[in-house]
Amino acid sequence: MKQDEVRRIRELIARHKRRDFLFGLVGLACLLIGVLTFTALFVDMAIKGVPRLDWDFFTSFPSRRAGQAGILSAWVGSTLVMVVTAAVAVPLGIAAGVYLEEYARKNWVTDVIEINITNLAGVPSIVYGLLALGLFVYAFGLGQSILAAGLTLALLILPIVIVATREAIRSIPQSIREGAYALGATQWQTVKDHILPYSSPGILTGVIIGMARAIGETAPVITIGALTFIAFLPPSPLDGNPFAWLFSPFTVMPIQMFNWTSRPEAAFQVNAAAAGFVLVLMTLAMNGLAIWLRYRLRQRIKW
Numbered sequence: 001m002k003q004d005e006v007r008r009i010r011e012l013i014a015r016h017k018r019r020d021f022l023f024g025l026v027g028l029a030c031l032l033i034g035v036l037t038f039t040a041l042f043v044d045m046a047i048k049g050v051p052r053l054d055w056d057f058f059t060s061f062p063s064r065r066a067g068q069a070g071i072l073s074a075w076v077g078s079t080l081v082m083v084v085t086a087a088v089a090v091p092l093g094i095a096a097g098v099y100l101e102e103y104a105r106k107n108w109v110t111d112v113i114e115i116n117i118t119n120l121a122g123v124p125s126i127v128y129g130l131l132a133l134g135l136f137v138y139a140f141g142l143g144q145s146i147l148a149a150g151l152t153l154a155l156l157i158l159p160i161v162i163v164a165t166r167e168a169i170r171s172i173p174q175s176i177r178e179g180a181y182a183l184g185a186t187q188w189q190t191v192k193d194h195i196l197p198y199s200s201p202g203i204l205t206g207v208i209i210g211m212a213r214a215i216g217e218t219a220p221v222i223t224i225g226a227l228t229f230i231a232f233l234p235p236s237p238l239d240g241n242p243f244a245w246l247f248s249p250f251t252v253m254p255i256q257m258f259n260w261t262s263r264p265e266a267a268f269q270v271n272a273a274a275a276g277f278v279l280v281l282m283t284l285a286m287n288g289l290a291i292w293l294r295y296r297l298r299q300r301i302k303w
Contacts, residue, residue: 042280049274057274061231062256066267071275073230074256077146078215078282080234080245081252084150085214089158090207094196096158097165097203102191121159128156129223137224144225146234147246152220157210164206168199197297204294208287215283218254227251228259253279 060070104110132152142148172195180190196203227249234248235241253275260272 045273045276045280048270049272049277052270052274053277058278062229062259066265066271069260069268069271071253071256071278073233074251074253074275075278075282076233077226077230077250078252078279080146081149081153081221081250082211082215082286084147084246085153085157086207086211088151088154089161089210092154093158093161093206093210094165094203097162097169098191098196100162101166101169102187102195117159117162121163124219125156125217126219126223128152129220131155132220132224143247144227144249145247146250148224149221149226149250149252152224153214153217156217156220157214160210160213161203161206164209165199165203168202168206169195171202172198200297201294204290204297208290211286211290212283215286216254216279218252218258221252222255226255228255253282 056068057070058075059072060068061072062074063069100110100114104113129152132148132155136142136148136151137144142151176194176198177190180194185193228251230249230251234245234250237243237245257272257275257279260268260275263269
Protein backbone atom coordinates (compact mmCIF):
# COMPACT_ATOMS: atom_id res chain seq x y z
CA MET A 1 0.00 0.00 0.00
CA LYS A 2 2.77 2.40 0.86
CA GLN A 3 4.47 1.87 -2.51
CA ASP A 4 1.17 2.53 -4.33
CA GLU A 5 0.65 5.74 -2.37
CA VAL A 6 4.20 6.89 -3.10
CA ARG A 7 3.68 6.14 -6.79
CA ARG A 8 0.42 8.07 -6.90
CA ILE A 9 2.04 11.02 -5.16
CA ARG A 10 4.91 11.00 -7.65
CA GLU A 11 2.47 10.82 -10.57
CA LEU A 12 0.48 13.70 -9.09
CA ILE A 13 3.62 15.80 -8.66
CA ALA A 14 4.78 15.02 -12.20
CA ARG A 15 1.34 15.93 -13.59
CA HIS A 16 1.36 19.27 -11.79
CA LYS A 17 4.89 19.97 -13.01
CA ARG A 18 3.78 19.33 -16.60
CA ARG A 19 0.87 21.73 -16.12
CA ASP A 20 3.19 24.35 -14.66
CA PHE A 21 5.54 23.91 -17.62
CA LEU A 22 2.69 24.24 -20.14
CA PHE A 23 1.36 27.31 -18.35
CA GLY A 24 4.83 28.86 -18.47
CA LEU A 25 5.03 28.19 -22.22
CA VAL A 26 1.61 29.79 -22.80
CA GLY A 27 2.60 32.85 -20.74
CA LEU A 28 5.89 33.17 -22.62
CA ALA A 29 4.06 32.92 -25.96
CA CYS A 30 1.60 35.65 -24.93
CA LEU A 31 4.50 37.85 -23.80
CA LEU A 32 6.37 37.33 -27.06
CA ILE A 33 3.27 38.15 -29.12
CA GLY A 34 2.86 41.48 -27.36
CA VAL A 35 6.56 42.35 -27.37
CA LEU A 36 7.14 41.33 -30.99
CA THR A 37 4.05 43.22 -32.15
CA PHE A 38 5.18 46.40 -30.42
CA THR A 39 8.75 45.91 -31.66
CA ALA A 40 7.60 45.45 -35.25
CA LEU A 41 5.42 48.57 -35.14
CA PHE A 42 8.14 50.62 -33.46
CA VAL A 43 10.84 49.49 -35.92
CA ASP A 44 8.59 50.23 -38.89
CA MET A 45 7.82 53.68 -37.50
CA ALA A 46 11.50 54.31 -36.83
CA ILE A 47 12.54 53.27 -40.34
CA LYS A 48 10.00 55.64 -41.87
CA GLY A 49 10.36 58.55 -39.46
CA VAL A 50 13.97 58.76 -38.28
CA PRO A 51 15.32 60.08 -41.62
CA ARG A 52 12.87 62.97 -41.30
CA LEU A 53 14.17 64.03 -37.90
CA ASP A 54 16.38 67.10 -37.97
CA TRP A 55 16.66 70.40 -36.15
CA ASP A 56 14.16 72.13 -38.44
CA PHE A 57 11.58 69.42 -37.73
CA PHE A 58 11.68 70.27 -34.01
CA THR A 59 11.84 74.05 -34.43
CA SER A 60 9.30 74.58 -37.25
CA PHE A 61 5.56 75.11 -37.04
CA PRO A 62 3.09 72.95 -38.99
CA SER A 63 2.81 73.79 -42.67
CA ARG A 64 0.76 72.84 -45.70
CA ARG A 65 4.04 71.80 -47.31
CA ALA A 66 5.19 68.49 -45.85
CA GLY A 67 8.87 69.27 -46.29
CA GLN A 68 8.59 72.46 -44.23
CA ALA A 69 6.24 71.15 -41.54
CA GLY A 70 7.47 70.66 -37.99
CA ILE A 71 6.25 69.75 -34.51
CA LEU A 72 7.32 72.81 -32.51
CA SER A 73 3.86 73.80 -31.34
CA ALA A 74 2.87 70.14 -30.80
CA TRP A 75 5.73 69.04 -28.53
CA VAL A 76 5.63 72.32 -26.60
CA GLY A 77 1.86 71.93 -26.12
CA SER A 78 2.22 68.29 -25.00
CA THR A 79 4.90 69.25 -22.50
CA LEU A 80 2.86 72.09 -20.99
CA VAL A 81 -0.30 70.00 -20.80
CA MET A 82 1.62 67.21 -19.04
CA VAL A 83 3.00 69.73 -16.55
CA VAL A 84 -0.53 70.83 -15.63
CA THR A 85 -1.75 67.23 -15.53
CA ALA A 86 1.02 66.11 -13.19
CA ALA A 87 0.69 69.20 -10.99
CA VAL A 88 -3.03 68.48 -10.44
CA ALA A 89 -3.37 64.68 -10.55
CA VAL A 90 -0.32 63.59 -8.56
CA PRO A 91 -0.88 65.53 -5.30
CA LEU A 92 -4.65 65.07 -5.39
CA GLY A 93 -4.39 61.35 -6.18
CA ILE A 94 -1.80 60.66 -3.50
CA ALA A 95 -3.69 62.69 -0.89
CA ALA A 96 -6.96 60.93 -1.71
CA GLY A 97 -5.31 57.50 -1.56
CA VAL A 98 -3.68 58.27 1.80
CA TYR A 99 -6.95 59.54 3.24
CA LEU A 100 -8.98 56.54 2.09
CA GLU A 101 -6.40 54.05 3.36
CA GLU A 102 -5.20 55.67 6.58
CA TYR A 103 -7.83 58.13 7.80
CA ALA A 104 -11.28 57.27 6.41
CA ARG A 105 -13.57 55.09 8.49
CA LYS A 106 -14.41 51.70 7.02
CA ASN A 107 -18.15 51.93 6.39
CA TRP A 108 -20.58 51.81 3.49
CA VAL A 109 -19.75 55.36 2.41
CA THR A 110 -16.09 54.56 1.86
CA ASP A 111 -17.09 51.28 0.18
CA VAL A 112 -19.21 53.21 -2.32
CA ILE A 113 -16.37 55.67 -2.93
CA GLU A 114 -13.89 52.84 -3.50
CA ILE A 115 -16.20 51.10 -5.97
CA ASN A 116 -16.75 54.32 -7.90
CA ILE A 117 -13.02 55.10 -8.05
CA THR A 118 -12.30 51.60 -9.37
CA ASN A 119 -15.04 51.93 -11.98
CA LEU A 120 -13.83 55.38 -13.05
CA ALA A 121 -10.43 53.91 -13.90
CA GLY A 122 -12.09 51.97 -16.73
CA VAL A 123 -14.36 54.70 -18.12
CA PRO A 124 -13.63 55.54 -21.81
CA SER A 125 -11.61 58.71 -22.23
CA ILE A 126 -14.21 60.35 -24.47
CA VAL A 127 -16.55 60.49 -21.45
CA TYR A 128 -13.99 62.61 -19.60
CA GLY A 129 -13.76 64.83 -22.66
CA LEU A 130 -17.51 65.42 -22.67
CA LEU A 131 -17.46 66.09 -18.92
CA ALA A 132 -14.62 68.58 -19.32
CA LEU A 133 -16.37 70.28 -22.24
CA GLY A 134 -19.40 71.05 -20.10
CA LEU A 135 -17.54 71.74 -16.86
CA PHE A 136 -14.20 73.38 -17.64
CA VAL A 137 -14.87 74.89 -21.07
CA TYR A 138 -18.42 76.19 -20.61
CA ALA A 139 -19.23 76.27 -16.87
CA PHE A 140 -15.85 77.56 -15.65
CA GLY A 141 -15.14 79.54 -18.82
CA LEU A 142 -11.62 78.20 -19.33
CA GLY A 143 -12.18 77.81 -23.05
CA GLN A 144 -9.94 75.81 -25.36
CA SER A 145 -6.86 76.29 -23.22
CA ILE A 146 -3.89 74.39 -21.86
CA LEU A 147 -5.39 74.60 -18.38
CA ALA A 148 -8.64 72.95 -19.53
CA ALA A 149 -6.69 70.18 -21.27
CA GLY A 150 -4.46 69.57 -18.24
CA LEU A 151 -7.44 69.39 -15.90
CA THR A 152 -9.20 67.00 -18.28
CA LEU A 153 -6.28 64.61 -18.43
CA ALA A 154 -5.81 64.97 -14.67
CA LEU A 155 -9.37 63.71 -14.16
CA LEU A 156 -8.58 60.88 -16.55
CA ILE A 157 -5.59 59.55 -14.62
CA LEU A 158 -6.74 60.51 -11.11
CA PRO A 159 -8.43 57.12 -10.43
CA ILE A 160 -5.27 55.31 -11.57
CA VAL A 161 -3.09 57.30 -9.18
CA ILE A 162 -5.54 56.79 -6.30
CA VAL A 163 -5.76 53.03 -6.81
CA ALA A 164 -1.98 52.69 -7.16
CA THR A 165 -1.43 54.76 -4.01
CA ARG A 166 -3.81 52.64 -1.99
CA GLU A 167 -2.27 49.38 -3.19
CA ALA A 168 1.22 50.66 -2.38
CA ILE A 169 0.14 51.71 1.13
CA ARG A 170 -1.55 48.35 1.73
CA SER A 171 1.73 46.58 1.03
CA ILE A 172 3.39 48.29 4.03
CA PRO A 173 3.50 45.89 7.03
CA GLN A 174 1.28 46.82 9.94
CA SER A 175 4.28 46.46 12.25
CA ILE A 176 5.71 49.69 10.77
CA ARG A 177 2.68 51.62 11.98
CA GLU A 178 2.61 49.88 15.36
CA GLY A 179 6.29 50.59 15.94
CA ALA A 180 5.83 54.28 15.12
CA TYR A 181 2.81 54.58 17.42
CA ALA A 182 4.67 52.78 20.20
CA LEU A 183 7.41 55.40 20.03
CA GLY A 184 4.86 58.20 20.40
CA ALA A 185 4.47 59.28 16.78
CA THR A 186 1.20 60.84 15.72
CA GLN A 187 -0.79 59.48 12.81
CA TRP A 188 0.44 62.24 10.49
CA GLN A 189 4.06 61.67 11.55
CA THR A 190 3.64 57.96 10.85
CA VAL A 191 2.24 58.66 7.41
CA LYS A 192 4.80 61.35 6.56
CA ASP A 193 7.93 59.65 7.89
CA HIS A 194 7.16 55.98 7.31
CA ILE A 195 4.14 55.16 5.15
CA LEU A 196 4.80 57.57 2.27
CA PRO A 197 8.58 56.95 2.02
CA TYR A 198 8.15 53.17 2.03
CA SER A 199 5.25 53.20 -0.42
CA SER A 200 6.72 55.82 -2.79
CA PRO A 201 8.11 53.27 -5.31
CA GLY A 202 4.66 51.76 -5.80
CA ILE A 203 3.04 55.19 -5.97
CA LEU A 204 5.49 56.29 -8.66
CA THR A 205 4.62 53.17 -10.63
CA GLY A 206 0.99 54.29 -10.72
CA VAL A 207 2.05 57.80 -11.71
CA ILE A 208 4.14 56.35 -14.56
CA ILE A 209 1.19 54.35 -15.87
CA GLY A 210 -1.18 57.31 -15.61
CA MET A 211 1.13 59.83 -17.28
CA ALA A 212 1.98 57.38 -20.07
CA ARG A 213 -1.73 57.03 -20.78
CA ALA A 214 -2.38 60.77 -20.62
CA ILE A 215 0.37 61.83 -23.05
CA GLY A 216 -1.07 59.65 -25.81
CA GLU A 217 -4.75 60.52 -25.38
CA THR A 218 -6.48 62.21 -28.31
CA ALA A 219 -10.24 61.96 -27.78
CA PRO A 220 -10.52 64.16 -24.63
CA VAL A 221 -8.41 67.02 -25.99
CA ILE A 222 -10.21 66.95 -29.34
CA THR A 223 -13.54 67.08 -27.50
CA ILE A 224 -12.59 70.23 -25.59
CA GLY A 225 -11.46 71.92 -28.81
CA ALA A 226 -7.71 71.47 -29.24
CA LEU A 227 -6.49 72.98 -32.49
CA THR A 228 -5.28 70.77 -35.33
CA PHE A 229 -3.23 73.56 -36.91
CA ILE A 230 -1.45 76.13 -34.79
CA ALA A 231 1.45 78.36 -35.86
CA PHE A 232 2.32 80.10 -32.60
CA LEU A 233 3.54 79.23 -29.11
CA PRO A 234 1.95 80.06 -25.77
CA PRO A 235 3.27 83.27 -24.16
CA SER A 236 6.41 82.86 -22.09
CA PRO A 237 6.07 83.04 -18.27
CA LEU A 238 8.90 85.61 -18.33
CA ASP A 239 6.93 88.12 -20.44
CA GLY A 240 5.17 89.66 -17.45
CA ASN A 241 2.21 87.43 -16.64
CA PRO A 242 3.61 84.06 -15.47
CA PHE A 243 0.24 82.31 -15.85
CA ALA A 244 -0.84 83.63 -19.26
CA TRP A 245 0.30 80.42 -20.99
CA LEU A 246 -2.32 78.44 -19.06
CA PHE A 247 -5.12 80.13 -21.04
CA SER A 248 -3.45 79.90 -24.46
CA PRO A 249 -4.82 77.73 -27.32
CA PHE A 250 -2.80 74.59 -27.88
CA THR A 251 -2.24 71.42 -29.82
CA VAL A 252 -0.57 68.16 -28.78
CA MET A 253 1.46 65.47 -30.49
CA PRO A 254 -1.36 62.91 -31.02
CA ILE A 255 -3.55 65.54 -32.70
CA GLN A 256 -0.70 66.64 -34.95
CA MET A 257 -0.15 63.01 -35.95
CA PHE A 258 -3.87 62.57 -36.61
CA ASN A 259 -3.87 65.65 -38.81
CA TRP A 260 -0.95 64.36 -40.88
CA THR A 261 -2.23 60.79 -41.23
CA SER A 262 -5.55 62.11 -42.56
CA ARG A 263 -3.76 63.65 -45.57
CA PRO A 264 -3.21 61.59 -48.72
CA GLU A 265 0.35 62.74 -49.47
CA ALA A 266 3.03 60.17 -48.65
CA ALA A 267 5.33 62.89 -47.24
CA PHE A 268 2.80 63.68 -44.49
CA GLN A 269 2.71 59.98 -43.57
CA VAL A 270 6.48 60.18 -43.07
CA ASN A 271 5.98 63.26 -40.89
CA ALA A 272 3.41 61.37 -38.82
CA ALA A 273 5.83 58.46 -38.36
CA ALA A 274 8.56 60.87 -37.23
CA ALA A 275 6.16 62.56 -34.79
CA GLY A 276 5.10 59.17 -33.45
CA PHE A 277 8.73 58.22 -32.91
CA VAL A 278 9.29 61.45 -30.97
CA LEU A 279 6.14 60.82 -28.91
CA VAL A 280 7.42 57.37 -27.94
CA LEU A 281 10.76 58.88 -26.95
CA MET A 282 8.98 61.52 -24.85
CA THR A 283 7.01 58.79 -23.09
CA LEU A 284 10.15 56.73 -22.49
CA ALA A 285 12.00 59.78 -21.16
CA MET A 286 9.15 60.61 -18.79
CA ASN A 287 8.97 57.01 -17.61
CA GLY A 288 12.75 56.84 -17.29
CA LEU A 289 12.75 59.88 -15.02
CA ALA A 290 10.06 58.33 -12.83
CA ILE A 291 11.93 54.99 -12.71
CA TRP A 292 15.13 56.80 -11.71
CA LEU A 293 13.28 58.62 -8.93
CA ARG A 294 11.76 55.33 -7.78
CA TYR A 295 15.21 53.73 -7.70
CA ARG A 296 16.64 56.62 -5.71
CA LEU A 297 13.80 56.43 -3.21
CA ARG A 298 14.29 52.69 -2.79
CA GLN A 299 17.98 53.23 -2.07
CA ARG A 300 17.11 55.63 0.74
CA ILE A 301 14.72 53.23 2.42
CA LYS A 302 16.33 51.29 5.27
CA TRP A 303 14.24 48.43 6.47
